[in-house]
Ligand code: FES
């Protein structure tokens with residue numbers, strides 16, 4: 001099946017293999033490896049992307065379902081060679097260790113801050129409940145969210 005979609009503001013057209021996930025399609029066919037594959041079961045959030053502005057796990061979406069839709073991945077957040085404020089906040093707060101969870105968290109935090117400019121801890125916790133980090137203990141991730149919110 002051939003599909004066309006907008007990815008990070010660019011119109012893309014490519015073939016999809018039967019049953020292929022959006023995550024595999026993004027990584028292997030469109031060569032956008034930012035979204036990570038840690039569980040492929042919707043459990044970890046490392047593959048989080050936006051489809052028509054909705055946060056989804058790309059591993060749970062069939063690539064064929066995004067035909068005609070708009071997808072934003074972590075690669076699409078930076079502008080004019082400058083990191084997105086959430087990306088910069090993760091760096092500045094030291095919220096990245098192995099980095100495997102980071103792209104999904106950054107997409108999820110960017111989505112949260114679009115909806116709620118100044119989230120409290122409970123809102124942060126709820127928004128990031130689907131994103132698993134095995135390294136940081138989350139303290140610095142919360143610091144990064146607060147820093148990004150302060151800088152917006
Ligand atoms: S790889 Fe998609 S939720 Fe874990």
Ligand code: FES
Nearest residue numbers: 098101133134135
């Ligand atoms: S930094 Fe390693 S899983 Fe989050």
